[in-house]
Structures are given as C-alpha cells and as structure tokens.
Amino acid sequence: MVRTYFKITVTEKSWAEACLRKKIMEQKHEERTHVPTRVFVIVWIALVCLTGLTIKAAQMKMGEWSMVANIVIASTKASLVLWFFMHLKYEKRVFKLLIFVPLITVSIIIGLTFFDIWYR
Amino acid sequence: MNETAHIEHRDYVGAKLGMWLFLFTEILLFGGMFLVYSVYREVNTADFHEAGMEMNMTIGAVNTLILLTSSLTMALSISAIKRAAKMRSILFQAVTIILGIAFLVNKYFEWSDHIRHGFYPDSPKLLAMSHGKILFFGLYYVMTGIHALHVVIGISIIGFILILTLRDSVSGTDYVKLENAGLFWHLVDVIWIYLFPLFYLIL
Amino acid sequence: MEASFYHAKTRYPGIFGWLFTTDHKRIGLLYLISTLSFFAVGVSLGLIMRLELIRSGMHIISAQTYNAIFTIHGVVMVFLFIIPGIPASLGNFIMPLQIGARDVAFPKINILSWWLFIIGGALVVTSLFTGGGPLDTGWTFYIPYSIRTGTNVSLAVFGVFLIGLSSTLTGMNFLTTIFRLRAPGMTWKRMTLFTWAIYATSWIQLLATPVLAITLLLIIIERFFGVGFFDPAKGGDPILFEHMFWIYSHPAVYIMIVPAMGAVTDIIPVFTRKNIFGYMAIAASSLAIAFVGYLVWGHHMFTSGMSDTARIIFSFLTFLVAVPSGVKVYSWIASLYKGSITLGAPLLYTLGFIFLFSIGGLTGLIQGALATNLHVHGTYFIVAHFHYVIFGGAVMGFFAGIHYWYPKMFGRMYEEHLAKLGWVFLFIGFNMLYFSMFVLGWEGMPRRYYDYLPRFNGPNLVSTIGSWILAMGLIIMFYNLIHSLFAGAEAGDNPWGAASLEWQTSSPPPTENFEAIPVVTKGPYDFK
Numbered sequence: 080m081v082r083t084y085f086k087i088t089v090t091e092k093s094w095a096e097a098c099l100r101k102k103i104m105e106q107k108h109e110e111r112t113h114v115p116t117r118v119f120v121i122v123w124i125a126l127v128c129l130t131g132l133t134i135k136a137a138q139m140k141m142g143e144w145s146m147v148a149n150i151v152i153a154s155t156k157a158s159l160v161l162w163f164f165m166h167l168k169y170e171k172r173v174f175k176l177l178i179f180v181p182l183i184t185v186s187i188i189i190g191l192t193f194f195d196i197w198y199r
Numbered sequence: 200m201n202e203t204a205h206i207e208h209r210d211y212v213g214a215k216l217g218m219w220l221f222l223f224t225e226i227l228l229f230g231g232m233f234l235v236y237s238v239y240r241e242v243n244t245a246d247f248h249e250a251g252m253e254m255n256m257t258i259g260a261v262n263t264l265i266l267l268t269s270s271l272t273m274a275l276s277i278s279a280i281k282r283a284a285k286m287r288s289i290l291f292q293a294v295t296i297i298l299g300i301a302f303l304v305n306k307y308f309e310w311s312d313h314i315r316h317g318f319y320p321d322s323p324k325l326l327a328m329s330h331g332k333i334l335f336f337g338l339y340y341v342m343t344g345i346h347a348l349h350v351v352i353g354i355s356i357i358g359f360i361l362i363l364t365l366r367d368s369v370s371g372t373d374y375v376k377l378e379n380a381g382l383f384w385h386l387v388d389v390i391w392i393y394l395f396p397l398f399y400l401i402l
Numbered sequence: 403m404e405a406s407f408y409h410a411k412t413r414y415p416g417i418f419g420w421l422f423t424t425d426h427k428r429i430g431l432l433y434l435i436s437t438l439s440f441f442a443v444g445v446s447l448g449l450i451m452r453l454e455l456i457r458s459g460m461h462i463i464s465a466q467t468y469n470a471i472f473t474i475h476g477v478v479m480v481f482l483f484i485i486p487g488i489p490a491s492l493g494n495f496i497m498p499l500q501i502g503a504r505d506v507a508f509p510k511i512n513i514l515s516w517w518l519f520i521i522g523g524a525l526v527v528t529s530l531f532t533g534g535g536p537l538d539t540g541w542t543f544y545i546p547y548s549i550r551t552g553t554n555v556s557l558a559v560f561g562v563f564l565i566g567l568s569s570t571l572t573g574m575n576f577l578t579t580i581f582r583l584r585a586p587g588m589t590w591k592r593m594t595l596f597t598w599a600i601y602a603t604s605w606i607q608l609l610a611t612p613v614l615a616i617t618l619l620l621i622i623i624e625r626f627f628g629v630g631f632f633d634p635a636k637g638g639d640p641i642l643f644e645h646m647f648w649i650y651s652h653p654a655v656y657i658m659i660v661p662a663m664g665a666v667t668d669i670i671p672v673f674t675r676k677n678i679f680g681y682m683a684i685a686a687s688s689l690a691i692a693f694v695g696y697l698v699w700g701h702h703m704f705t706s707g708m709s710d711t712a713r714i715i716f717s718f719l720t721f722l723v724a725v726p727s728g729v730k731v732y733s734w735i736a737s738l739y740k741g742s743i744t745l746g747a748p749l750l751y752t753l754g755f756i757f758l759f760s761i762g763g764l765t766g767l768i769q770g771a772l773a774t775n776l777h778v779h780g781t782y783f784i785v786a787h788f789h790y791v792i793f794g795g796a797v798m799g800f801f802a803g804i805h806y807w808y809p810k811m812f813g814r815m816y817e818e819h820l821a822k823l824g825w826v827f828l829f830i831g832f833n834m835l836y837f838s839m840f841v842l843g844w845e846g847m848p849r850r851y852y853d854y855l856p857r858f859n860g861p862n863l864v865s866t867i868g869s870w871i872l873a874m875g876l877i878i879m880f881y882n883l884i885h886s887l888f889a890g891a892e893a894g895d896n897p898w899g900a901a902s903l904e905w906q907t908s909s910p911p912p913t914e915n916f917e918a919i920p921v922v923t924k925g926p927y928d929f930k
Contacts, residue, residue, distance in 0.1 A: 105212050116278060123271040130263050130395075134256070137400035143244065149396035157389045164274045165385045166378070171212065173581075174219060181223040184609050185230035187696055189237055191715070192645050195700070196238050198709035213507050213582040220574040224612045231616035231646060235631060238642055321628035330637025337629035337636075341620070 112169040122163045129156050211375050218379040222386050225349075229390050232342050236397060239334045246331020251401030253318065254339075258309050259399030262302050263391065269298035270388045273357075273381045283371030285364065292361045292377075295384065299354040306347050310340075339398055346390055353384045406813065406910040424509035425913055430495030431811070432516050433486060434804075438880075440482035440523065445876065447475040452835070452869040458856045468852035469538035470553070474530065476541025477558065481565050482523050484796055485654060488661035489607070490519070490572055492803045493600045495811055497576065499904035500594045502585025502922060504914050507578035511571050518568035525561030529554040540850060542651070545632040545643040549624050556622045563618045566611045569657075573607030576600055585903070587922035594902045594926040595684050599664020602688035606653045606660075606695065614650035617643070641706050648699035656695040658792055659759075660688055662799025663730055666752040669806050670734055671927035672900045673749040674741025678927050680733035687726035694723040704775045713772055720770035727763055731756060746898075747821035751802035754829055758794025762787055765840065783843025789836045801828075801879065808883070809893030813910045816890055820882040827875030834868025902926040 133152040137145050162168045167175060240247050276291030317324035318336050325333055360380045363369045369377050407427050412419030420428055451471055454463055463471070498506055506512050530536040533554035539547050548555055580601050584593070593601075620643075623629055630636025632643045671678045678684065700708060700716030734756055743749070765787045768774050778784060808816050838861035843849075847858045854862065896905040901924070907916050924930075 102210065102212075113281060114274075114278060116275060119271055119274045119278070123267060126267045127264065130260065130267065133396055133400060134260060137396065137402050140402055145400070145402070146396070149400050150393075153393050153396050156392045160270060160385050160389050160392070164270050164388075165382055170215075174216070177219065177223075180605075181226040181230070181609060184227065184696060185233070188230065188613070188649055189234050191697065191700070191712075192234060192238065192642075192649075193241070194715050195641070195645070195708045195712035196241055198711035199707075210507065210582055213578050216581060217508055217511075217574055217578045220577055220608060221571075224570050224574070224608060227609055227612035228616050231613045231649075234646070235620075235642065238639070239631075239637070242639075243637065320630070326636070333630050333636045334638065337631060341623060341629060341631075345619075 114163070114166075114169070118163065122159050126156050126159055129159075209373070209375075214375045215378065215382075218382050222382060225386055225390075229342075229345070232338075232345065233393070236338050236342065239331070239338065243329075243331025243334060246329045247335050248401050249329075250332040250335035251398070253313075254399050254401075255309060255312070256399045256402075258305055259395055262305050263395045265298050265302045265305070266388045266391050269295045269302075270385050272298065273384050277374065277377055277381055280364065280369065280371060280374045280377055285367075285370070288377070289361060289364050292357055292364065296354050296357050296361070299350055299357075299384075302350055303347060303354075306343065342394060343398070346387070346394060349387050349390070353380075353387050356380045356383060405912070406908065407913040408910060410913040422513065424505070424513055426494050426498050426506050426509065426512060427811075427911065427913075429512050429516055430491050430493075433494060433519070434491035436516075436520065436523070437483050437486050437491060440478050444475055444479040444483055445873065447471050447478070449869055449873060451475065452866040454852060455854070455862050456866040457863065458854050458859050461853070463852070465852045466538065469540075469850070470530075470536040472850055473537050473540050477526060477537075477562065480541055480654070481562050482519075482526065484658045484792060484800075485569060486519055486565070486572075487658065487796065488665065488800050488803060489576070489600060489603055489657070490515070490568075492596075492665065492800075492807060493576065493603075493661060494572075496807055496904055497597050497600050498579060498583070499810075499907065499911060499915055500597045500902055500926070501580060501583060502588050502903050502916065502919055503579060503583035504916070504919070506575050507582055508575050511575055515568040515571045515575070518564045518571070522561040522564030522566075522568065525564065526558050529558035529561065533557060542647060543618075543621060544647075545621075545624075545640045548621055549632070556625055559618045559621050563615055566614050566618070569607045570611045570615075573604040573611070576604040577608065580604075585919050585922055587920075588903075589922075591681070591685075592922055592925050594664075595667040595678065595681065595688075596661075596664040598685045599660045599667070599688050602692040603657050603660045603664075606657050606692050610650045610653035610657075610696070613646060614654075617646040617650065620646075641703070641708060644703050644706055645699070648702045649696075652699035652702065653692075653695045655788075655792070656691055658796040659799075660691060662755065662796040662803070663727075664688070665799050665803035665806070666734065666755050667730070668902065668926075669748045669752050669802055670737045670741075671929075672806075672898045673744050673746055673752075674738055675744075675899075675929060676737070676741050676927075677925070677929070678733070679736035679739075680729070681925075681927075683729050684733050687729040690726040691723065694719070694726065698723050701770055701775070704772060705779045717770055717772050717775075721767065724763060724767060724770075731760060731763075746805075747816070747818060747825065748802050748806035750822060750825050751798055751805060754825065755795060755798040755802060758790055758798060758832070762790030762792075762795055765790065778843055780848055781843035782839040782847050782849055785849050786836045786839035786843060789839070794832060794836070804883065806898070807904075808886075809897050810904055810909050810911070812887055812890070813893055814886055814890030815893045815897060816882050816886040820878060824875050824879035824882060827871055827878060829875075831868050831870070831872030831875050835865050835872050836868070838862070838865040838868065899929070901928050 129152050133149050136148040136152065139145065141148070161178065167178065272291045272294045276288045276295065279288035279291060313319065313336075319325065320337055320340060325336055357380050360369060360377050363376060407425055410425070412423065414422050420432065423429060450463070451468070454461065454468055494506070494512070498504070534552040535554060537551070537553040537555050537558050539551060539553070539555065543555070543559065580593075580597065620631055624631060624633070630638045632638040632640050634640065667678060667684055697719045698716060700712055701720045704713050704717075765783070769778060769784065769787060805816060805821060808814075841861045842858055842865075845858065847854050893909050895908050897909075898905070903920065903922070903926070906920060
C-alpha cells in the first residue's frame, strides 16, 4: 500500500529504509546550503558597527531611553548571530518557530513579576 | 552505499534539535538572572547609573569585540570542515579558543581591579554604599561570573572537538558535533551581547 | 532477536549491565526502583510526623527534629519521587514503545540523567548527617531563614540542583525523541494521549527547571558570599526569592500531574472497550495546562506582601488554569459513559484518581480566590489540598499506570484480588488521613507546627489512624507487585487487548523493542 509520510513515499514495510531515505534527503539539503565566507564577514562587520552604535547611544546619555535603544540594538545583534552564525536562516521551519518559546517564556516571567514590582 | 550506511544510525537533525533545546534551558537560566537585574534596576535606577560609572567601558567593549570575532571564527571553522578543509577548520577552532582565553584574561584583570578597589560582595566599602550600588555589584559578579563559567565550558568543549577533528572523528561528512559546539559558543556570545549594555553602558 | 531485554547481552557484565545501560527500558526500571525507594523513605517520615501529631501536648521528637522531618519529607517526595516519578520511569519505558521507536534520541544522556538523579539524591541524604545537620527550612527554602540557618542547606540544595539538571536533560531527550523517532504513519494525531502528556510535560521540564537551578545557585552564593539579592539590609527583596522559587515550582506540579492524567487516559479506553471521548480536546488541554501553568505562580504568594494588582491578576489566571483540567475530567467521564466496563485494578485506581483529583482541584479554587486564601494560607487546608492532588491524583495515577503496564514491563500479571484489597485500604486510609486536614485547616490549625491546641485533637487522631490504614494499603499493594514478579501468571503480549503500539510486541519486549518497526495505519484506541 502506498502512503506518503515525510514527503517520502513508503511502499516498503521496513522502517529502516523509509527513515534512511529521509535522512539522506536532509543531509543533501544541508550540504546544498553552503554559506559563503563573505556572508559571515559582512555579518561580523555589521555586529562591530552595531557595537559602536550602542556605545554612541549610551554616551548620548538619554536616561532610560538609552537603555531602550541599547536593548533594541542588542536584540538586533543577537538576531544576526542567531540567523546567520547559528544557521537559523537555513534550518527547518520548526527551529525558527521553536526559538520563540523560550523568549516568550522569559517575557512572561519578567512581565508578570513586574505587576508586583510596579504596584507595590 | 558507504555514505548511506554511515548515515543510517545517525540523526543529524535530531542531534541539532537536542542542542537547540538545551540552549533554550540556558536562555531560561540566564533569564532568571535578567529577571533579578530588571527588578533591581527598576527599583534603584539612579543608584545603578552611579554604580555604572565605576565600570570600565573599554574593557567591556574589547571583550565584546573578542567574543563577536570568536563567533566569526567558529562559523568559519564549520564552513571549512564542510569543505573538508580539515587543517583550516582546526586553525579556526584554535583561534576561537585563544580568543575565549583572551576574554577570560581580560575578565581576570577587570575583577582584580575592582576587588583591589574594595568593590566585592560583602566588602566593608560596598556595604557602606547605597542599596542600588550593592545590588549592582552583586549582579555584576554573579552574572559575569556565571557567564565566564560558560566561557570556560565552551572553551573546553571546543578543545575536545578540536581533538576529535584531528582524529577525523569530526569530518566533512560528520560534523554535527562541531556545529553543536558552535551553537553553544554562539549562545555564550549572545548572552554577552546583552550583558555588555546592561553593565557597561549605564552612563 | 533475544527473548526479552532482560536477557540481552550487555556491554558490561552483571549489575553493571544495568547501571551503565543505554536501554530505555532498563533505565525506566532503574528509575522505578529508585523513585519508589525514595517514596518509601518519604512515607516513613510522614508516618513519624503523624505519630508526633497524634495528640496535643504529646511529643516523641523535638521541635527541631520535627522541622527537619517535614523538610526532608517534602524534599524527598517532591524532588526525589514525584517529579522524576512517572516521566522518568513509565515515560522512559513506555513512550518509545508507544511511538514505535527503538530507543530514545540520546540513550547515553538518558543514563547520565539517572546518574545525576542518584548523585543528587546521595548528596541530599549525605546532607542529613554532615555539616550543621538536616535542613529545617521547609522544602520551599524561603529567605531569610534558608540563608541564616546553620543546617546543611548548601549541600542539600546542590543535590537538588543536580536532580533538576537530570530532569531538564530528560525533558530535552523526550522532546527530541517524539519529534524525530516516530514510526511511519505515526502522525501526531495517532499518538497515545500518554505520549501527548509526556510531550507536554517535557516542555515544562525543559523550560521551568532552569529557573529552579538559578534560584538554588543564588541560595548557595548568598550563603557563601552574602551578595544580598534577597537581603533587605542590602537592598534585596525576599519576595523576589518567592517569585523565582514558584516560577519553577508551580509548573513543577504540572510535571507531577500531567503524566498521571496521560496514564489514566490510556487506561480508560482499554477498560471500557471504546475509543476515548475528545481526543483532540485532551491533547490540547495537556498543552494548555503546560502553558497556562506558567502564568499562575503568584497564587502561592497571596499573603507575602505582593502588590494588590499582582494578586488580582494571579487569582484570575489561576481560575483559568482549572479549565483545561476540567476538560479532561469531563472527557474521562464521557469516555466511561456507556462503555463495556471491566473493573480491573488499573481502572479502579483510575476512578480513585478522578474522584480524589477532583476534590483536590476544587479546593484549589477555594485557595485561588483571594478572600478565602487569606483564611486558609499556611493552614492544614493547603496541606490537604496538595496531598489530594499530588497523592490522590498524581501518585494514584502512577499506581494505575504501574498496574496497567505491569505485564508489559515484567511479563507477568499481578494478583488481581490483592491489588483491589490494597486499593480499598489505600482509599479509606487516604481520605481519613487527608480529609481531616481540610477540617483542621478550615478551623485554623497552622501547618509546619510540631504541636497544636487541644481543640484540634479529634481530627488529628482520625488523621493519624488514617495514616496507618494507608500504610497498610501501600504494604499490601507493594507486596503484591513484588511477589507477582516471581509468582505471577505469565502475561501474553497483550493481556488487556489494547490497541496502542506497546502492546503489539512481546511482554517484556526485546532490547530493540520491535522485530520490525510497524507502519501505523490506525489510532491508538481503535479497537476494531
């Protein structure tokens, strides 16, 4: 009986062969996604520039707005590291979705605690 | 056939997935500390600004650049191994380790300097200061300390992988261990990306 | 393929073939034995507590000893028994079989998790006899006492830290396993609801435990370095400690209960011979409990000095988290309705679970309402509530699962009449022991005290006698389970006639679980 599973047609009853073909497909996909060196270097240059920018923003002494600006810049830098250096751009969609789980969890934890801190 | 037999008992995506899930736990671990930081900064904003003046922004910035560059070299080491350029990959891994050690050396001098000036947990000088200042330095030592511990762990992991690469255990056809080591190292970098403004850029 | 995994040729000989195994089934049994051993320790401590409290003014131990005993009772029961509990033992053994895998994704990390658990437990036990002696802070380690007490807090807390690491790694392992190792045709909607429960629980283990880890580290750092995070003299906030502690410890109770709910959800269709009612609702409710469970921790802190705004918000969210649990209870009842019921021991324990968990859950609502919380916080009402949900709920579910999967794990059947007799003693003893506590708490008896006013004598006596009847039930049940290992009737592959995958292989299974990995074409409760 023909079934479609993981986009592979499984005619055989053997799990080993079906799984193997899927893994070979994943490996070949991974081999095709070769990130050129210049991409990494450009990202690195961007990160260095953003570091300079964040120092400037702090030196402008805008009070707590400096901190907001710095967090935004830090998040941009973190996103660049995640997307390129940590390869998230080239990973399966499930990885891209899952990264939000810990981020949302930390936000909830800090957010709900602040309902206490702000209104004591 | 050889290639397929070799892939059969490995799950490349699964290995990476496991590592990403482990990184989530690290995000939550540091998240707990960021919670403590954000609460005390909110309550002691002015004091945090005053305490921030004691920090050496130059060392902080240099350390930031060191870690950013080490992330680059780590990514390049993976690119190299994918092209089966074994010695180049080893070179980049070694540079990453050296940069990590440089970071720790800077940290050592930085901490020594602060301790010599009397700014350490429970020191008489610190206890005489305002609450915000005491908390700021407490957070500084604990957060950069736990981060530094992760740098040490990261260096050890990369060192171990470097040996595996030398022995061809990590190679152009099987490099997920190097990638996972890279993921851990990049996370250490990401944590520092946030620590830098929170401690060194409160001016 | 050898007969069963018990007879496998292992890398290391003899006992080391168990201690250093990478077979998820052996690891599951290692956890089963170790967690149940710690349970026995916890029960003994509980019995001593009840003996101390048999009558006002009568003492068999000092106040300090009592404080240590209720602390260790809590630490052992929570961290060494029920949190690893079902996921590490039944989850390890059964889940990979249910999804048609040959093992978990990371078998070596699996055995590492067990060793971390054992070493952590050993450190906790060692802390009882070294340094300043057994800790007396309560299992909640509240500041400032946990910083100031001379008892051996740091060693015990570090032991718990290692146990937490064990839990986190298990969660990571199971998530990867469920994502990656399902058999062909095993879609998400064809997984058993036990596996769904393990999946949801693994997310909680993964994300919540690190917050406990950092909280425990901060206790140790505070004791050694006096940093001041929770010390008002240095600007710290003790309430912040409570926030951090409960941010883990509330989701932790869902680690305890969700797998038990999963086990009974697997049992009900088999013993009613019809498909489960509300499969999607039950699966979704497991995820909903996992998510909403992160939003309610403040309800442990209503009397702590938290802001009114926070208290109102947490109270509202607490009422919300009851909804998915209610969805499950209604679905179970609907599943039982018009079923062809066989009242075997697994179903008996399941029915006990539903009844006792409902009582516990409803009293949780009383605690979740701000006004009534002020009255019952810190009293025996709370003690009764959490014993109803954790013991009457999670542990009963655990016992149900042990009986249900007993033939699969051991290849033998337990003795049915003895199992039912044990249940009767357990049920009667349990309600005598803990219902009295609702009465006591409502009347105002505080918890964690080694003595009480004479007017509380009556229910306390009932409670202590209940503890003896309960202990009798446990002895009968465990005697049955252990004796049947040697004298039980041989069980076939599928004595219950169940439809899920673990029953489509031999009892006990061979090391590689299945001769050939099946291709799944129907649902887990499809009895046609």
